[in-house]
Amino acid sequence: MNETAIDKIRALFPDIDCKEVKGCIVMEVAPALLEQTMQRLKSYPDLDFGLLLDITAIDYLSYPQPKDARFYVVYTLRNWQKNWLLQVRTPVARPEKGLPTVSGLWGAADWAEREVYDQYGIRFIGHPDLRRILNHWQFVGHPLRKDYDIYKGQICYETDSLEKEIKARLLSKGIDESTMKDINTEMMYLNLGPSHPATHGAIRIFTALDGETIMANVNEIGYLHRGFEKTAENRTYNQIIPLTDRLNYCSAMMNNIAYVKAIETWLGLRITDRAMIMRVILSEFLRVQDHLVCLAANLVDMGGLTNYWYLYNEKEASYDLISRLTGARLTSSFTRIGGMYRDFYEGWEADMAHHLKAIEKGVNDSLKLVLQNRIVHDRTQGTCVLSKETAMTYGYTGPNLRSTGISFDLRKDNPYYHYETFDFAVPVGSQGDIYDRMMVRFEEIFESIKIIRQAMKIVPGGPVFVDDHKVALPPKERVYNRIEGLANHFKLIFEGVKVPAGEWYDSFEAANGELGFHFVSDGSGTPYKLKVRPPCFYAMAGYHEMVEGEMIADAVINLGSINIIGGELDR
């Protein structure tokens, strides 16, 4: 973030209070001015905040410092070309009256506002379809409000018919019942999921079909919702690390890294060079794994089971390496605030080099089956096209966005951990179809391997933890023999790492796109609020735009190609 951004915004919005927090411009906007401000932020050519990353709310009910209103709604926006990040904060005096919707400006706001309504009970006036999204429709109360009793169990079992929603969707496309009556037939409604081989988890894809062509599509998520954000408010910062593993479980460690990076950014903690390079190597290695899983599953959906084995064999072998490096295959919880849980074992370089070679071979073998394959081309080229505009408005990031031709990659555009010093390319697609999404992932595997190879040459020696016992546990010898060590240990375990009061947003280029964490800290060892910006959630929000007009079989492979991971989608 440079000075020009904040100057420009101050010049354009003279009566709005702006400040900069950790590379992010924060604007305090009154509810009356919200609509107009958001409109300007999106449409002014030299602002051009095209990407609505996230909307969340904060309940200040038990916050130590008093605030003007109990609820604030926070919009996180990004101008990826100029690397400007901006948060608009608006107080909400009465949640039942709410705020004007911004879903007309950004498609992403549709689901994001539904989530805020679901979790906080804040209404958005003019929202086309304001209902619960993560929690069950029979659920009573708003769980992220501070006065919600987390021990209050609720049994909800009735299915949401979604009939009203799909009819509305059909009407919006100009199709009503008479359309099908003309040929003496009816539309068929088909549920793909929640329990279906194609959903790779539990997502309900509800479709209205004309033959096998999808006329309208409405999706229901939340089957894997386990209240990550609420749980996080009741854990110390380090205790949340294992929970982050369960977000995108295909690349679990990237979530660990993203999470601790966000906290370290706020603390201003500079981790050791060795820890930094370890994180780069691990996150690129996990990116490779994530793409392997995504491509393998995608090709299985297409019926190409052999590809699955070529890719998955290497993934399985790599998990053995991950297990030797970190102590666990899938959910490793390997990072800590201030460093890594422990150092790699002696001689890991040779194993890593061996696995990288094996992965290259597997991927190349799979490419041999795919690249010249007419059936794959016919099925993937030109199907489920995601245009640049749709991708931007729905908040797509990562490989899905890059497949449309937009080369936004945080590793290049907002580099962290010295990514600017590595030589790697950002593969982009041209059409935004399924083929492009697959090929972008295939290419990214090779680019990530390139980064790992470069990083392995420059791994520095030294400790993997900062030498600051406000965040790092002291060595056991000090804990057992010195009172300071024992006190440090005790405080860190019981109270957690003390994080200064404040609010900040930090983002990370995860395998699926921009993984962001929005924190509110009250100065204690437990986050007052923690909101994840999951890339999948926004990819799923725009799913219907891609599949309407396509066939069932295309919808199935499309779901695989945007790589929806239930853990991250539903949190």
Added chain:
Amino acid sequence: MSLTLLNVVLAVFIAICFVGANAAYLVWCERKGAGFYQRRPGPMENGWWGLLQPPIDGVKLMTKQLLIPGGVDKAIFMVAPVLAMFPALISFVTIPFSDNIVAHPIDVGVLVIFAFAALGGMSLLVAGWGSRNKYSMISSVRAVSQTVAYEIPLLITTITIVMISGSLNLGDIVQQQLDGFLSWNVWPLHKEVGFNLLMPVSFLILFVCSVAETNRAPFDLGEAESELVAGFHTEYSSMGFGLFFMGEYANIVIGSCLITILFLGGWSCPFGDLGIFPFTHNVGWFLLKIYLIIFVFIWIRWTFPRTTIYGLLNLSWKYLIPISLFNLLLTAGLLKVF
């Protein structure tokens, strides 16, 4: 050869044994083949190299509960698996394995096989319809349009061969291809029609159609497990499913028998009858040829992903049918000329 009751019973019994053994061990071959292509061993636990896997699977399938879901159309639901297996069994009766191994040579053998193959298509429709399940419904609709689309080029190609041979008897068709592999119908050079460049193309059409008729990948749209759960046999358990499964493999065997007989000279030795045992016209060559074709079936399945329903129908209506029709006309013309 007089047709006594004993003969018929014996023929059907042998056919059942052959089909059963083939179906069971083709599953094993398929799994081993898949393993071979996918760099894994396949079944290894039961018996040497997993050779006991098929009988154990059979026992498992037979001892499972035969579940009939509440909403189904019971009569139709029960008939469907039988319809899948029984035509395949009957078809074997007419197939000549060598000049003297044939259950019952019928002069219209080709017709019999196609008549029963069409009945096999019915089983998919009936299974999907009777299951009262949307996925099964879609699957059976797909299966029917697929059967319709691929039976036409299959028949036209077969008629081409019938025209050349002048006989609907499968044995007679082979009899004309006994002079070494150059006399096989697959080659463009033929004594009846002179030079017809489209014959290898016809062979490919027949091959593709058999893959499609047997619902094998890349044309396994009826099953399409990632889209339609398990397609028409989603609701079937135990031997209901088992019969569909065996029917599929029985159909593969019939398909490859047909390809062998029509185009690859049936039981003929590729080098002509040399008089020394392996190189005479005998059943060994027939089996070798059909298993080679089955190997290609398996190879294709584990190499190609699934097409879409439009891709499948386009291929048939836009390419296979016009080409096979053209070949039919060309052959008819050439027959007139030579």
